[in-house]
Amino acid sequence: MTARVLVVDDVELNVKLLEAKLSSEYFQVIPAFNGPTALELAEAELPDIILLDVMMPRMDGFEVCRRLKANPRTTDIPVVMVTALSDIADRLRGLEAGADDFLTKPVNDIALFARVRSLIRLKRMMEELRLREEICGRFSQEEQSDHPEAVRGAHILLVEQQGFGASRIAETLAPIAESVRQVGSGDEAQTVLDESIELIILSLSMPDGDPLRLVSQWRAVEAFRQLPILLLADEGELPRLAKGLDLGANDYLIRPVDRNEMLARVRTQVRRKRLQDRLHENYRRSLSLALTDELTGLYNRRYVVAHIEELVARFNNDGAPETSVMMFDVDHFKQVNDQFGHPGGDDALRQLADRALRGVRSIDLVARLGGEEFVVVMPETNLHAGLTVAERLRQSVAAEPFLIHTAGERRPITISVGVAVTQPGDTVDALLQRADDALYQAKNAGRNRVVTQNGETMPARLAAAS
Secondary structure, three states: OOOEEEEEOOOHHHHHHHHHHHHHOOOEEEEEOOHHHHHHHHHHHOOOEEEEEOOOOOOOHHHHHHHHHHOOOOOOOOEEEEEOOOOHHHHHHHHHHOOOEEEEOOOOHHHHHHHHHHHHHHHHHHHHHHHHHHHHHOOOOOOOOOOOOOOOOEEEEEEOOOOHHHHHHHHHHOOOEEEEEEEOOHHHHHHHOOOOOOEEEEEOOOOOOOHHHHHHHHHOOHHHOOOOEEEEEOOOOHHHHHHHHHHOOOEEEEOOOOHHHHHHHHHHHHHHHHHHHHHHHHHHHHOOOOOEOOOOOOEOHHHHHHHHHHHHHHHHHHOOOOEEEEEEEEOOHHHHHHHHHHHHHHHHHHHHHHHHHHOOOOOOEEEEEEOOEEEEEEEOOOHHHHHHHHHHHHHHHHHOOEEEOOOOEEEOOOEEEEEEEOOOOOOHHHHHHHHHHHHHHHHHOOOOOEEEOOOOOOOHHHHHHO
16 A cells, blocks of 8 residues: 655654654655644645654644645644653643654554554545545435434444453443443354444453454355444554554554543544444435436446546546546447347446446446446556456456346357546546547457557456465
8 A cells, every 4th residue: 555644743854763664664754843834735735644743843743734634625634743742731732632642752663553554545435435426426416414413322342351350341321321231242243233233342352262363254144344443452552553553443542441532532433434334324315316327236337437436537637546437338248239139238337337247346337328238437546457357357257158047048248448547637528538549449359348548458468466
């Protein structure tokens, strides 16, 4: 995972040290040596995450964080405060200012990389949800609100052995929780977990089972993939905490747990979960406004053009990473309709849509442009990576004949694919036209193949291995 990190510290040596560590993991570092400069760079560069020193002259880290979170343009950028302060009051002050986490000097490499990667994943997921809501909002008259509400009535699952520690946590959470279900093992947690739960607090000290395996299993289930997980650990368990964050946990607390810090972190996670749920719900509701294709359930041309428009604007104006677009259609589709009639052709298109959805990432967008023509939009994907994904999809389509349910027969189907990538000064029409031109190159070259805007195709030996 690569990303751009704004490092803010008034001591140049500290900046250089963090820059060296982050660069070794292929992060791009933007340095700033005071608060006002950091605010300017954050708004101009829109980094993926900010590492912010607390003790700085002119403007301390708390004030910088408050201003970042008050600016709509930078409010969603995760902020990690880097400080020598260990006083819990200072940590709470930072959380109240909007900080997402703290790192203590000297910075531990394991904690640094795990926290940065975890928060960047969260940011990108929230960006995608907001983008989809924003696009859907163009077709809706409903008013959107991002004002944070007070957290109350939360439903929390506590996975911790029964005892004084578990009772104290439940008592601490009483002001904001409607229910705290306490279980003492992973098996019990799996039994009681349902979609009403808004946060899981998971102890790493369970005597039976592996708590990190639970994190992995929950992240593999669609219904719980975005459910916040807060880890509880003892001093000395930092490597396991880092692994937990890499697997998808959202935050952690070190024992002995301060009551106010726990409440602050739980409020943050529940508030994010509710914002996430609201974005999902608005998104689903807006789809009723004819933004999906009735036959396949995919996005339609109206939506995908607006989506690409936003990504192209970010690429041109904000220096966002490249976006690749894959356009494909069914080879000799008329023969399918002639053989099985239009109901049979519709059957094949529905199955093709399903294979396309299963063959791309969750942040990729699959749409039907019309007829037998489809498009896949792949954010943060260069041309070579787009070619690889397209080749994998082409193979999955050709590998297994389609079952035409209306006729009870199987028929081999192949697709031809064109891949294009954003270029400086691009427009939606220009990008789609390059993908369309590449698609027709693939058809003219014999069909059942992938061609990029540069005329490249996957070598046979690599295609077989992809």
